[in-house]
Amino acid sequence: MTPAETTTQTYDVVGMTCDHCVRSVTEEVSALDGVSQVEVDLASGKVHVTTRQPITTQQVREAVAEAGYQLA
Incomplete structure (x- = not known):
C-alpha cells in the first residue's frame, strides 16, 4: 500500500x-x-475504520476494549 492509499x-x-x-x-x-x-x-454497532497503513483486528479489539466494549 502506498502512502496515499x-x-x-x-x-x-x-x-x-x-x-x-x-x-x-x-x-x-x-x-x-x-x-x-x-x-x-450506534444503531447497528458498526465501526468503520479508515487507515493509511495496515492495522490488525487485534489492535482494534484492544482499542475497543480500552473504551469498555468488545468486538462481536
Whole structure:
C-alpha cells in the first residue's frame, strides 16, 4: 500500500448504547497509528475504520476494549 492509499474495514462492536459510547470508541480507535478516520453507527454497532497503513483486528479489539466494549 502506498502512502496515499487508504483502506476501510468494518467491525461490529457490542455494548454501545449512547453517544458517550460512540465518543469513547471513536477516541480510542482514532489513537491507533495509521488510523485516519473512524465512523461509528450506534444503531447497528458498526465501526468503520479508515487507515493509511495496515492495522490488525487485534489492535482494534484492544482499542475497543480500552473504551469498555468488545468486538462481536
